[in-house]
Amino acid sequence: MRVTLTVNGRERSADHVWEGESLLYVLRERLGLPGSKNACGQGECGSCTVRLDGDLVCSCLVAAGQAEGCEVRTVEGLADADGRLAPIQAAFVETGAVRCGFCTPGLLLAAEELLARVERPADADIREALAGNLCRCTGYESVLDAVRLAAARATAPAADPERRP
Amino acid sequence: MGVVPPPDGLTRCGDTAPGAAGGAGESTRRPDGVLKVTGDFAYASDLRHEDMLWGRTLRSPHAHAEIRSLDTAEALALPGVHAVLTHADLPAATHYGLEFTDQPVLADDRVRHQGEPVALVAADHPETARRAAALVRVVYEPLPVVHDEATATAPDAPVLHPDRDDHHAAHVPHPNVVYRQPVLAGDPTHAVAAVVVRGDYTVGTRDQAFLGPESGLAVPAGDGGVDLHVATQRLHADQRQLAPVLGLEPERVRLTLGGVGGAFGAREDLSTQAHACLLALHTGRPVKMVYDRHESFLGHVHRHPATLSYEHGATLDGRLVYVKGRIVLDSGAYASSSPAVVGNAASLGVGPYRVPHVAMEALALYTNNPPCGAMRGLGAVQACFAYEAQMDRLAVALNMDPVELRRRNALTQGDTMPTGQRVDAPAPVAELLRLVRDRPLPPPRPWETGDGVDPRALPGGLANSSVGEGIVRGVGYGVGIENVGFAEGFDDHSTAGVRLAGDRMRRGEPGPWRGNEAAWNAPGLRLVGGEVVTPRGEVLASLAEVLGEEAVERELEFRHRPAEPFDRATGQGFGHVQYSFCAHRAVVDVDIELGLVRVVELAAAQDVGRAINPRAARGQIHGGSAQGLGLAVLEEILVGPDGLVRDPSFTDYLIPTILDVPPMPLDILELAEAHAPYGRCGAGEAPTLSATPAIVAAIRQATRLPLTRVPVRPEHLTGT
Ligand code: FES
Numbered sequence: 004m005r006v007t008l009t010v011n012g013r014e015r016s017a018d019h020v021w022e023g024e025s026l027l028y029v030l031r032e033r034l035g036l037p038g039s040k041n042a043c044g045q046g047e048c049g050s051c052t053v054r055l056d057g058d059l060v061c062s063c064l065v066a067a068g069q070a071e072g073c074e075v076r077t078v079e080g081l082a083d084a085d086g087r088l089a090p091i092q093a094a095f096v097e098t099g100a101v102r103c104g105f106c107t108p109g110l111l112l113a114a115e116e117l118l119a120r121v122e123r124p125a126d127a128d129i130r131e132a133l134a135g136n137l138c139r140c141t142g143y144e145s146v147l148d149a150v151r152l153a154a155a156r157a158t159a160p161a162a163d164p165e166r167r168p
Numbered sequence: 169m170g171v172v173p174p175p176d177g178l179t180r181c182g183d184t185a186p187g188a189a190g191g192a193g194e195s196t197r198r199p200d201g202v203l204k205v206t207g208d209f210a211y212a213s214d215l216r217h218e219d220m221l222w223g224r225t226l227r228s229p230h231a232h233a234e235i236r237s238l239d240t241a242e243a244l245a246l247p248g249v250h251a252v253l254t255h256a257d258l259p260a261a262t263h264y265g266l267e268f269t270d271q272p273v274l275a276d277d278r279v280r281h282q283g284e285p286v287a288l289v290a291a292d293h294p295e296t297a298r299r300a301a302a303l304v305r306v307v308y309e310p311l312p313v314v315h316d317e318a319t320a321t322a323p324d325a326p327v328l329h330p331d332r333d334d335h336h337a338a339h340v341p342h343p344n345v346v347y348r349q350p351v352l353a354g355d356p357t358h359a360v361a362a363v364v365v366r367g368d369y370t371v372g373t374r375d376q377a378f379l380g381p382e383s384g385l386a387v388p389a390g391d392g393g394v395d396l397h398v399a400t401q402r403l404h405a406d407q408r409q410l411a412p413v414l415g416l417e418p419e420r421v422r423l424t425l426g427g428v429g430g431a432f433g434a435r436e437d438l439s440t441q442a443h444a445c446l447l448a449l450h451t452g453r454p455v456k457m458v459y460d461r462h463e464s465f466l467g468h469v470h471r472h473p474a475t476l477s478y479e480h481g482a483t484l485d486g487r488l489v490y491v492k493g494r495i496v497l498d499s500g501a502y503a504s505s506s507p508a509v510v511g512n513a514a515s516l517g518v519g520p521y522r523v524p525h526v527a528m529e530a531l532a533l534y535t536n537n538p539p540c541g542a543m544r545g546l547g548a549v550q551a552c553f554a555y556e557a558q559m560d561r562l563a564v565a566l567n568m569d570p571v572e573l574r575r576r577n578a579l580t581q582g583d584t585m586p587t588g589q590r591v592d593a594p595a596p597v598a599e600l601l602r603l604v605r606d607r608p609l610p611p612p613r614p615w616e617t618g619d620g621v622d623p624r625a626l627p628g629g630l631a632n633s634s635v636g637e638g639i640v641r642g643v644g645y646g647v648g649i650e651n652v653g654f655a656e657g658f659d660d661h662s663t664a665g666v667r668l669a670g671d672r673m674r675r676g677e678p679g680p681w682r683g684n685e686a687a688w689n690a691p692g693l694r695l696v697g698g699e700v701v702t703p704r705g706e707v708l709a710s711l712a713e714v715l716g717e718e719a720v721e722r723e724l725e726f727r728h729r730p731a732e733p734f735d736r737a738t739g740q741g742f743g744h745v746q747y748s749f750c751a752h753r754a755v756v757d758v759d760i761e762l763g764l765v766r767v768v769e770l771a772a773a774q775d776v777g778r779a780i781n782p783r784a785a786r787g788q789i790h791g792g793s794a795q796g797l798g799l800a801v802l803e804e805i806l807v808g809p810d811g812l813v814r815d816p817s818f819t820d821y822l823i824p825t826i827l828d829v830p831p832m833p834l835d836i837l838e839l840a841e842a843h844a845p846y847g848r849c850g851a852g853e854a855p856t857l858s859a860t861p862a863i864v865a866a867i868r869q870a871t872r873l874p875l876t877r878v879p880v881r882p883e884h885l886t887g888t
Pocket residue numbers: 040041042043044045046047048049050051052061062063064
């Protein structure tokens with residue numbers, strides 16, 4: 004079948020999609036967007052997290068056909084058109100929240116969604132929002148640092164000239 | 169002797185060491201950080217090639233069986249299938265292995281564990297490959313399953329590798345024993361002690377559970393060789409094992425590191441490597457193989473499960489007189505790195521303590537359980553859980569504070585290990601314990617907020633299983649000793665390597681010393697902790713002062729001092745390059761009615777020698793501590809007596825989430841290790857040791873239960 008969807012603001016379509024393929028597979032293997040990761044394929048790890056019409060979803064659990072006509076946002080769409088990092092991306096790099104980085108795309112999408120909802124999240128809010136994203140390397144301390152940093156900068160944008168690396 | 173003073177030159181690790189701008193000691197960003205936040209970093213599973221096929225492995229559903237027949241015709245007939253390979257198609261060597269060549273590339277007439285590779289498929293879509301693999305007809309005749317020490321060493325036990333020709337085969341007590349290492353010190357047979365405690369402990373099988381699955385892309389080359397892009401820990405060891413299997417000279421087996429999504433030891437052994445190359449060479453097409461999580465659980469080695477028996481004898485004032493211990497590790501069907509794991513367990517088996525009389529024995533068994541090999545803290549993790557439980561038991565028997573007991577016996581620089589190896593670098597065991605003990609404790613009942621109960625802080629979390637009744641707090645301590653090598657994989661070597669190279673370029677030869685090479689090369693002048701020192705120990709200048717800012721053209725190589733194998737009978741020998749030490753204090757809230765545990769805080773103190781990149785060092789300690797937490801209360805590969813894995817998925821095998829891992833305050837010491845460049849000491853493994861016993865000690869304090877196995881599950885706390 005053919006699947007047409009908008010990814011990071013651009014309309015894209017994929018042909019010869021087998022009905023059993025997931026949105027994750029189509030993004031990675033058919034649309035040349037391997038940024039979303041597959042670490043479990045069954046909705047447990049959050050590495051494949053994308054926004055689907057604004058909602059956070061595990062793209063490994065979304066059949067590609069279900070995404071027909073939808074807006075999808077992936078890690079490749081976080082930086083702006085000139086390639087400048089989004090604040091949450093910059094914060095991840097600066098605090099050392101990126102180690103092997105396999106969890107990072109999913110965590111970025113989930114953290115971005117949290118910060119759009121909650122201006123000054125408490126640690127408990129951050130933990131709750133990121134509970135669906137496994138990370139095996141960091142022990143999460145630097146991930147918390149990154150979200151705290153991005154939240155602080157969002158409420159006091161002029162405070163830190165080092166905003167973008 | 170009581171309190172041990174802090175060693176000289178004690179420094180705390182800040183974010184950036186003074187004078188470290190741009191060099192060793194400065195926290196810097198990972199060179200690959202930006203690529204990883206934009207999704208542009210190419211992990212091995214992201215690699216593509218025009219024209220590529222997808223490879224798939226058919227694996228054994230049985231733990232032990234004879235293969236009666238194998239028929240690939242139906243699979244080959246499926247449209248889109250390009251190749252189906254079995255043992256009969258192997259072009260050259262049929263076995264490989266890290267230390268012993270005992271592992272079949274594809275099973276011949278026998279499978280020895282669930283998940284053993286039996287056939288390979290290459291097809292034009294991963295789904296086609298999956299279906300084709302299911303069409304390979306294999307007739308198995310199940311055999312009796314060897315699953316523990318009793319079944320492995322029974323007089324009529326099936327011998328799993330009857331034709332062993334490895335270098336340990338002649339020295340083991342039974343052919344199903346992979347390797348055995350005793351360590352003897354003093355006179356353990358005649359040693360007597362006023363207070364004696366004994367205990368038997370169990371450590372479950374666990375998985376490294378890196379997130380990036382095993383992946384390789386093999387591309388056949390014009391010269392008849394192959395180019396393999398693969399996520400691995402040891403390119404050279406891979407090449408050494410691969411070339412004979414492919415029947416190619418090593419020069420024609422070219423490996424390139426693909427982006428690695430975590431390793432923790434599980435990528436020391438081959439996974440997709442040989443299979444992807446065989447399919448590529450057979451079809452003449454690029455072949456990509458990526459494991460899904462289920463296959464990853466069955467397709468790589470795990471942490472050895474262990475049973476451990478200990479007896480500790482001490483004087484009435486709490487000085488260890490002797491330790492006797494026996495550690496039985498289950499290697500599963502193949503040896504992998506078991507001899508190294510056994511060596512670690514035996515040589516580090518009494519922990520970071522001074523013990524005059526020691527009788528330790530560690531061994532690994534061949535069974536039909538999943539193969540086990542390297543995982544962060546190999547061998548030392550299992551031992552640490554048991555010897556720290558014993559120290560707590562001893563503290564109770566002596567009615568002594570558990571930290572005080574440890575401090576009285578704490579190893580320090582100049583002491584001798586049971587292997588006879590002198591500890592010739594800082595060993596601040598007592599100081600690390602003091603640091604974690606002296607931290608303020610987190611406030612009690614954290615779920616009580618001004619306006620009610622925040623269930624997120626309760627042991628049951630958002631499950632709303634309680635409102636805080638029946639919750640008891642516990643505090644526990646653990647400290648461990650680990651050996652350190654300089655292998656890639658656990659520590660943050662990608663960053664450290666670049667940082668050191670950067671430093672050499674800024675500071676190295678030929679700086680202002682160019683006109684004075686004779687002096688520079690003068691015999692006896694040495695570099696110690698970044699300073700130029702005369703044979704009499706006089707510091708002439710710091711290297712930075714001496715060498716200035718000029719650029720360098722030469723790269724220097726450092727080779728760590730040699731270690732030697734332990735004596736087979738006595739375990740004596742200079743076996744370890746370095747030791748590293750970490751201590752933890754765990755604070756837990758336990759719902760004793762429901763058996764739920766929440767770790768409230770996990771404080772660590774560690775000596776890292778020299779933090780080349782302090783932020784990376786902290787990340788290593790945090791990550792290792794979280795993995796220790798996983799072993800304490802969550803993670804176990806459940807294997808039945810049939811040798812079958814019950815939980816090969818992230819649905820059932822639980823690794824800690826951000827809700828499970830508490831705040832982890834750190835104290836990092838930098839006591840330069842004189843035998844390593846920059847005084848560095850590997851940081852990544854030690855924190856994985858002591859977190860587990862500290863957490864279990866805290867749960868014991870809360871529940872007053874003996875808790876002799878990890879992970880601790882709710883039913884162990886409620887007795888249900
Ligand atoms: S890959 Fe989708 S949740 Fe793990």
